Amino acid sequence: MVQSPRANVANHIRPQDVRRVCELLKRNYGKPRLGNPKNPVDDLIFIILSNKTSAHMAQRTYERLKERFATWDDATSSRAVRTILHPAGLATIKSKQIRSALNRIQTDFGTCDLSALRKVSEDDAQHYLTALPGVSQKVAKCVMMYTLGFHVLPVDTHVHRVTKRLGWTKKNRADQCHEELEELVRPKLRYTFHVDCIAHGRAICRPSDPLCAQCPIKRYCAHFKNTKI
DSSP states (O other): OOOOTTTTTTSOOHHHHHHHHHHHHHHHOOOTTTTOOOHHHHHHHHHHHHTTTTTHHHHHHHHHHHHOOOOOOGGGGTTTHHHHHGSOOOHHHHHHHHHHHHHHHHHHHHSSOGGGGSSSOHHHHHHHHHHHHHHHHHOOOHHHHHHSSSOOOOOHHHHHHHHHTTOOOOOOGGGHOOOOOOOOHHHHHHHHHHHHHHHHHHHSSSSSSSGGOOOOGGOOOOHHHHHOO
């Protein structure tokens, strides 16, 4: 019998526990947008800027780009992109990625607009986005979730840290467990779970010195149970 590529999902995680964790996180954090724009190309640029950069700096850099360029078509050949990105770091790499991605989008759609992806399948949308320069699976899924209406679950560092401590994954890298976690979290719960994990990871489930005593989901957390032993 051929195994499903998702057969490695931990079978000891009860669906009712997953739902309860999602409910508790939503009760504590709501459904924050986290500053992500609603336009797909805006969001793509915003997320690329957010990689390895503080949330505040990414937001400020994004705002400066929007102030400088009336449309993203105007940015495709402008050297000002690199200058604007310089304070945020990785300006050479990110400016090249952004301009190359915008040029590809402009070539494929006639203008810097990704709204046509709302009409294609989930697989086709992800395939197109991940073929763009600088767009990882996580970045693609973020754009798909925040702006294109797909029920996917992007796994960033916060989602990975929270779910690993819960015991929902044993994978050591965020980019290794998208399918595993999408198998556990039902489609209609994924958006809220993603944004709440980010809020929870920033406030309570921090990389070091997590505030476990204040955690609303500690009852379901393998890490908390093990530290009590």
